[in-house]
Amino acid sequence: MDLKKSHIEFVLNHKKRAVDIPSQASALFVIREILGLTGTKEGCGVGECGACTIVVDGEAVNACLMFAAQLDGCEVLTVEGLGKDGTLNRLQNTFLDNHAVQCGFCTPGILMSTHALLEKNACPDDDEIVKALSGNICRCTGYQQIFSSVKEACSNGQEAFDD
Ligand code: FES
Ligand code: FES
CATH class of the missing domain: 3.10.20.30 (Beta-grasp domain)
Structure with a gap:
């Protein structure tokens, strides 16, 4: 040891x-x-x-x-x-709004991969989103709600990820 x-x-x-x-x-x-x-x-x-x-x-x-x-x-x-003072940030709320969380076990990792992507590229295309999340496995959602959440967060602009 x-x-x-x-x-x-x-x-x-x-x-x-x-x-x-x-x-x-x-x-x-x-x-x-x-x-x-x-x-x-x-x-x-x-x-x-x-x-x-x-x-x-x-x-x-x-x-x-x-x-x-x-x-x-x-x-x-x-x-x-990601959040401040116990509140969720807008990216996290977008996941909730789109029902992208079921058991939630994958969610922290997916949020962090998404955060890293959006910090570098606030307007990723579909292929870039898929590639960024390709290392994150979710056994519950089928991925569509997760993808929709990221797309919605992108359409809200960079300020969606800063708080
Ligand atoms: S626990 Fe690290 S990649 Fe699965
Ligand atoms: S929500 Fe259950 S593994 Fe993704």
Whole structure:
């Protein structure tokens, strides 16, 4: 068993964090089990489902495949960082309005992949949306409501994602 610890400092959901971690721990483990942010889900644990998607320095990544040590010095966003003061942001509300959430297990990861896409490209075309969400598996919705939500968020303009 590896008992070595590492110390990392990074910005998580707009706040500076410093934490000692087991040196071989995944980003997912540290976010959920050490920092207590359980919005990020563990599905497959091997990079196949996208339930663990977080945004690191603007890129959507699978937290289950990333060492937590790699977060050092990074800007990290999880689903808890999308809204403010306990309220949902407009992108999240668009998912609700379009019934894009059923069991909800995939939803945090899909929101984070969508957020990363829209931060780079406020008006993605259909192919770009499909490609951005291709790593996120949903077993409930059939994807159409999710796709409709992203399209509606796009039609609302960039301000839809900023709060
Ligand atoms: S839990 Fe990370 S991709 Fe499935
Ligand atoms: S809403 Fe259940 S897996 Fe997507």
